[in-house]
Amino acid sequence: MTTNEEFLVFPGCMIGNRLPYLEKSARLVFEKLGLKPKESSFSCCPDPIGIQGSDHTTWLSLGARNLSLAEAENKNIVSLCNGCTQTLTVVNHELKHSEQKRNKINKILKEVGKEFKGTIDVSHFLTYLLHEVGVDAIKKKVVKPLTGLKVACHTGCHYMRPTEIMGVEENHESPQNLRKVVTATGATVVDWDEEHLCCGYAIERADPDVSYARLKGKLDSAIKGGADIIVAICPTCFSHMDNNQRNLTKKYETEYKTPVLYLTEILALAMGFSSDEIGLKNHRSKGDLKERFGGE
Amino acid sequence: MPFFPEYEIKKQVMDLHMGDKVHYCYQCGRCDDVCPVTKLVGADRYSPRSLVMLGLLGLTHVLLVDTPKNQFALWGCQTCDLCDEICPNDIVLTDIFNILKNASIKQQLAPEAYQQQAKMVMETGYSVPLQDAIARRRDKMELPELPKADLTEIQKILKITNFDKKIGYEAPKEEN
Numbered sequence: 001m002t003t004n005e006e007f008l009v010f011p012g013c014m015i016g017n018r019l020p021y022l023e024k025s026a027r028l029v030f031e032k033l034g035l036k037p038k039e040s041s042f043s044c045c046p047d048p049i050g051i052q053g054s055d056h057t058t059w060l061s062l063g064a065r066n067l068s069l070a071e072a073e074n075k076n077i078v079s080l081c082n083g084c085t086q087t088l089t090v091v092n093h094e095l096k097h098s099e100q101k102r103n104k105i106n107k108i109l110k111e112v113g114k115e116f117k118g119t120i121d122v123s124h125f126l127t128y129l130l131h132e133v134g135v136d137a138i139k140k141k142v143v144k145p146l147t148g149l150k151v152a153c154h155t156g157c158h159y160m161r162p163t164e165i166m167g168v169e170e171n172h173e174s175p176q177n178l179r180k181v182v183t184a185t186g187a188t189v190v191d192w193d194e195e196h197l198c199c200g201y202a203i204e205r206a207d208p209d210v211s212y213a214r215l216k217g218k219l220d221s222a223i224k225g226g227a228d229i230i231v232a233i234c235p236t237c238f239s240h241m242d243n244n245q246r247n248l249t250k251k252y253e254t255e256y257k258t259p260v261l262y263l264t265e266i267l268a269l270a271m272g273f274s275s276d277e278i279g280l281k282n283h284r285s286k287g288d289l290k291e292r293f294g295g296e
Numbered sequence: 297m298p299f300f301p302e303y304e305i306k307k308q309v310m311d312l313h314m315g316d317k318v319h320y321c322y323q324c325g326r327c328d329d330v331c332p333v334t335k336l337v338g339a340d341r342y343s344p345r346s347l348v349m350l351g352l353l354g355l356t357h358v359l360l361v362d363t364p365k366n367q368f369a370l371w372g373c374q375t376c377d378l379c380d381e382i383c384p385n386d387i388v389l390t391d392i393f394n395i396l397k398n399a400s401i402k403q404q405l406a407p408e409a410y411q412q413q414a415k416m417v418m419e420t421g422y423s424v425p426l427q428d429a430i431a432r433r434r435d436k437m438e439l440p441e442l443p444k445a446d447l448t449e450i451q452k453i454l455k456i457t458n459f460d461k462k463i464g465y466e467a468p469k470e471e472n
Contacts, residue, residue: 013424016442020434027439043421043445049375050413050423053397053406058457062417065453108456112449161377162388172381197332202374205409206367213336214374279437 007128008070009037010088012081013044014235019262021279022235026080026125026264028278032141032271033133037078042066045084048158049202052087057104063091064105064116077122080264082234085124086158086166092122093165124159126177126233126263127168138184143272145186149292151266152192152227153178154199154218154241156234172196181263182231185270192225194218199232201240209251215241216248219256229287233263245285259287269293306354308395312388320385321348327379327389333372341365342372344379344389351392359396362405370396371407404464414463418454421445 009030015022030037043062044051052059067088070077079085095102096118106115123131129138155175160168170177173196179189200214218241222230232238238260245256260283261269268278275281275295283289312318327344328334334342347370350359359366370393379389400406401414413423422445434441454460460467 011442013422017422017424017426017430020430020437020439023439024437039443041443041445043450044417044423046417047413047423050410051417052394053371053375054401054410054414055398055457055459055462056394058454058459058462061453061457062450065449108453111456112452114449157374157376157378162380162390197378198374198376200374202376203333203372205407206371210333210336210368210372214332217332217336 006075007035007037007078008040008073008075009125010042010045010066010077010079010081010084010122012079012084012235014083014239015080019235019239019282021282022080022238022262022264025262025268025273025278028273029264029267029271032268033137035133038073038075040069040073042069045079045081045087048083048087048090050205057108059087060091060094060101060105061108063087064095064109065112065114067092067095067120067122068109068114068116070120071117074119076120078125078128079122080125080235082124082156082158083236085122088122089167090162090165092118092120124168124233126155126159126181129181130177135180135184138181138267142185142270144270146266146270147186149187150190150226150228151182151187152190152222152225152230153182153195154222154230154232154237155196156232156237157198159233178231178233178263182266185266187266187270190222190225190227192221192227194221199237199240201236204240208247211240212244212247212251215244216252216256219245219248219258222258227258228292229259229261229266231261231263231266235262238262242284257285257287259283259285259289300357301354302356302360302399303354305351305356305395305399309351309354309392312391312395317386318352318392321352321387322385323349324384326382326384330378330382332376332378333374337368337372342369344373344393347373347393347396348387348389351396356396356399360400360403360405367400367405367407370400371410373397398462402462411463414459415465418451418459418463418465421447421450 160170200211204211241260248256275293
């Protein structure tokens, strides 16, 4: 039986290999909450958009290999990325529920001395925070409540959909989990029409113009809702929203500069870590981050 | 235009784990209604409803033709799964789209960036590999090195799944 006291953290390649400052904030938050996650030699999850779209069998095989590493240690996986969470959850589900697929993939894994057994669970860190840590325990660690900060919560598609498989007990059109955690920081959550919609990243490779039009919809909706900042729980959504506001500014001749914070960044700030400690200066869409949180 | 169904793709769609649900698509168009991409570009350019029909009938030749229009007609899918949630017949549309996308990759008709990503996974084990500049930033932030994936093992798996052939990968030439 697996226990949630000790889990394997799955940071995903976006956080570890492109956005290390997000990992920094995550590690500080883990420590503050007394969590001691272990690491493992995971590969790419692999990406539920690109690699699942390229070859389903390969996607299942590499996903199952990652799961088998956690099974060997008898630990659940907690991921910091929506994409990784969705891939690992769906692969786990598909292989647990189809003997035919399981046999097919295990025949492949056998060649590298591995086997998928279906003995562990996968969740996103947001879910872990709610169910294993609890909002009250988070509140207890808040020393700099973010009173007055108006936050648009962007949960992101792959955290909650397909709902039947992701099983996060969310109404996917009105997600509440992130709102609960953000509220614990003392910030105020705003209502916005496009909260449940895609950030637009996934079609950037097919047509950047449509992708930016999608992002514009999100930002306009968040601004209309009165948000000072957007909080995301997925490094890819974060990166898309943080990086491309300058493109929107050029394309639409309107200034877009809403800061985007990743889940563990807003938690770290509320828990008293400084802007410099978590490398907030690395953000692209800075807006008034410096005025609000200080730092370089 | 010739009217030959692609039976292999049709079979894959029919064999999806949804069982016989997939037969009950009556083209109501709820998927098009909720799709944020269709809303932006119009159903002429991207329509989940059309994709389901083409997949079901195996009429993918109209889709798998190398024109920018056809490329977006398929890869305009964000895999946001909103259509899966709304479908009154519980059809998991995104699974059908993935079958079509896999076929598109095999015929080298996908946007270039997808092939690049697949190559990256073949060569490094990651979609986004660690670069020197990021490694230095990690050091500066006093982040420990992350455990590396076993590339030999991953490449062995990819060899068995024929991933290289599927994505049209040519290995860098080795000197003997």
